[in-house]
Amino acid sequence: MTAVAISMPGGPMVLKPEKRDVPQPGSGEILVRVHAAGVNRPDVMQRKGIYPPPPGASDLPGLEVAGEVAALGEGAARWGIGDRVCALTAGGGYAEYVTVHASNALPLPAGFTDTEAAALPETYFTVWHNVFERGALKPGETLLVHGGSSGIGTTAIQLAVAFGATAIATAGSSEKCQLCVKLGASRAINYREEDFVAVVKEATGGKGANVILDMVGGDYVSRNYNAAAVDGRIVQIATQGGAIASADLVKLMTKRLVHTGSTLRPRSIEFKGALAIALEAQVWPLLATRKVAPVMDMIFPLNDAWRAHERMEEGDHTGKIVLDVS
Numbered sequence: 001m002t003a004v005a006i007s008m009p010g011g012p013m014v015l016k017p018e019k020r021d022v023p024q025p026g027s028g029e030i031l032v033r034v035h036a037a038g039v040n041r042p043d044v045m046q047r048k049g050i051y052p053p054p055p056g057a058s059d060l061p062g063l064e065v066a067g068e069v070a071a072l073g074e075g076a077a078r079w080g081i082g083d084r085v086c087a088l089t090a091g092g093g094y095a096e097y098v099t100v101h102a103s104n105a106l107p108l109p110a111g112f113t114d115t116e117a118a119a120l121p122e123t124y125f126t127v128w129h130n131v132f133e134r135g136a137l138k139p140g141e142t143l144l145v146h147g148g149s150s151g152i153g154t155t156a157i158q159l160a161v162a163f164g165a166t167a168i169a170t171a172g173s174s175e176k177c178q179l180c181v182k183l184g185a186s187r188a189i190n191y192r193e194e195d196f197v198a199v200v201k202e203a204t205g206g207k208g209a210n211v212i213l214d215m216v217g218g219d220y221v222s223r224n225y226n227a228a229a230v231d232g233r234i235v236q237i238a239t240q241g242g243a244i245a246s247a248d249l250v251k252l253m254t255k256r257l258v259h260t261g262s263t264l265r266p267r268s269i270e271f272k273g274a275l276a277i278a279l280e281a282q283v284w285p286l287l288a289t290r291k292v293a294p295v296m297d298m299i300f301p302l303n304d305a306w307r308a309h310e311r312m313e314e315g316d317h318t319g320k321i322v323l324d325v326s
Contacts, residue, residue: 001019001020001021001022001095001096001097002017002018002019002020002095002096002302002303003017003018003019003020003060003092003094003095003096004016004017004018004060004061004094004095004302004303004305005017005018005020005059005060005094006046006047006059006060006061009047009048009049010047010048010049012047012306012307012309012310012313013306014047014306015047015061015094015305015306015309017302017303020060020095022096022097023058023092023097023098023099024071024073024099025071025072025073025076025099026073026099027073027074027075028073028074028075028076028101028102028103028269029073029076029099029100029101029102030069030071030072030073030076030079030085030087030099030100030101030102030105031069031070031071031072031073031097031098031099032065032067032068032069032070032085032087032097032098032099032100032105033067033068033069033070033096033097034065034066034067034093034095034096034097034098034325035065035066035067035068035114035115035118035324035325035326036065036066036067036113036114036115036117036118036299036322036323036324036325036326037062037064037065037066037093037094037095037118037302037322037323037325038062038063038064038065038093038118038119038120038121038122038123038151038320038321038322038323039305039308039309039312039320039321039322039323040063040064040122040123040151041238041240041312042063042265043061043062043063043094043309044309044312044313046061046091047061047309053090053091053265054090054091054265054266056090057090057091057092057265058089058090058091058092058098059091060091060092060093060094060095061091061093061094061305062089062091062092062093062094062095062098062323063088063089063090063091063093063121063122063265064086064087064088064089064093064118064119064120064121064122064123065086065087065089065093065098065100065118065121065325066084066085066086066087066108066114066115066116066117066118066120067084067085067114067325068082068083068084068085069081069082069083069085070097073099073102075102076102077102078102079102079105083107084107084108084114084117085105085106085107085108086105086106086107086108086117086118086120086121087100087104087105087106087121088100088104088105088121088122088125088264088272088276089104090265091265094302094305094323095302095325096302096325101269101272101273103269103270103272103273103276104121104269104272104273104276105276106120106121106276106279106280106284107280107284109284109287109288110288111288111290112287114326115296115299115322115324116293116294116296118322118323119151119294119296119319119320119322120287120294122151122264123151123152123155123294123320124155124159124279124283125264125272125275125276125279126152126237126264127152127155127156127159127213128159128275128278128279128282128283129262129264129275130213130235130237130261130262131143131156131159131160131211131213131235132159132163134233134235134260134261134262135211135213135233135235135260136211136233137160137163137165137210137211138164138165138210139163139164139165140164140165140166141165141166141210141211142165142166142167142168142200142203142204142207142208142209142210142211142229143156143160143165143166143167143168143209143210143211143212143213144168144169144170144196144200144209144211144212144213144224144227145157145160145167145168145169145170145180145185145213146169146170146196146212146213146214146215146216146220147170147171147215147216148169148170148171148176148177148179148180148185148188149169149171149172149176149177149179149180149318149319150215150317150318150319151294151295151319151320151321152213152215152237153169153171153180153213154179154180154183154294154295154318154319155292155294156213157169157180157183157184157185158183158184158291158292158293159283159286159292160184161183161184161185162286162291162292166186167180167184167185167186168185168186168187168188168189168199168200168203168209169185169187169188169189170188170189170190170191170196171188171189171190171191172190172191172192172315173190173192174190175318176188176318177189177190179295179318183295186203187199187203196223196227197223197226197227200227201227204229207229207230208226208227208228208229208230208232209227209228209229209232210228210229210231210232210233211232211233211234211235212224212227212228212232212233212234212235213235213237214234214235214236214237214238215236215237215238215239215240216238216239216240216241217236217238217239217240217241217242217243217245218239218241218242218243218244218245219241219242219245220241220245221234221245221246221247221259222245222246222247222248222251225247225248225251225252225255225257225259226251228255228257229255230255230256231255231256231257232255232257232258233257233258233259233260234257234258234259234260235260235261235262236259236260236261237261237262237263247259294319294320295318295319295320296319296320296322297311297317297318297319297320297321298311298317298321298322299321299322299323299324300321300322300323300324301323301324302323302324302325305323308321308322308323
């Protein structure tokens with residue numbers, strides 16, 4: 001099969017097509033003939049050599065795919081040959097075939113193309129766990145989403161609104177802010193021109209945000225504490241602005257804040273399988289009716305994965321970047 005590998009740590013051009021053996025599904029696994037693969041920031045970090053795959057995972061990048069079941073391992077009873085699925089992987093998605101655990105795959109939502117479906121798993125698994133499980137967002141509460149025009153951000157806005165919450169987003173341009181509002185955000189803040197703490201306080205009548213989804217870190221940590229409501233929950237999913245931060249612990253105590261965080265890739269198959277069950281029950285019906293849907297940016301051929309990484313690192317994309325593998 002054709003796969004795109006990381007020839008050495010470095011820039012986008014180190015992504016090189018090469019020939020590899022088709023992997024064989026083990027117990028509980030399925031082999032997916034990949035038609036499309038999502039591109040995510042952890043792929044970029046892995047390419048740079050700063051986010052190695054977990055033990056036992058493929059060295060190939062690619063954390064989410066869509067395609068059809070090509071072979072079944074022992075015990076993969078739910079799926080049949082030819083079933084159309086999208087799936088979360090621990091790596092290996094930048095290839096024509098990938099093995100995934102059967103419990104980490106979901107059926108394609110009705111009417112979805114493979115490229116749309118490949119934009120779902122990593123993003124929706126991440127948002128569901130961090131916003132609704134760790135962040136415990138409830139109807140009537142306010143969610144502040146940093147990076148509102150990203151794949152994660154556009155998903156978080158739509159799901160928050162779909163489940164009865166109010167969404168406020170930050171983004172880096174007026175065009176990106178307009179997209180956030182179009183997706184349902186009650187207010188979008190251009191962080192280059194406005195202080196998000198002041199705007200959030202104003203928009204919430206001085207109360208602040210109940211849940212904050214942050215992928216920035218750095219100096220946003222102390223500002224998030226200021227923007228959060230009493231009993232607010234801040235959920236850290238990335239540190240694009242720096243992993244080291246100063247925090248006012250008095251603010252943490254007096255406002256009874258919870259600052260938590262997670263990474264998805266190293267979690268167990270069982271944990272990811274439980275997320276898949278929750279998503280199929282709670283979110284897949286919304287996708288089938290297009291009440292929520294991935295925002296698609298650009299689609300690149302598999303062999304041009306380097307161009308997809310360039311696009312992501314330029315920072316001009318909105319929503320999801322996907323590779324066409326078919």
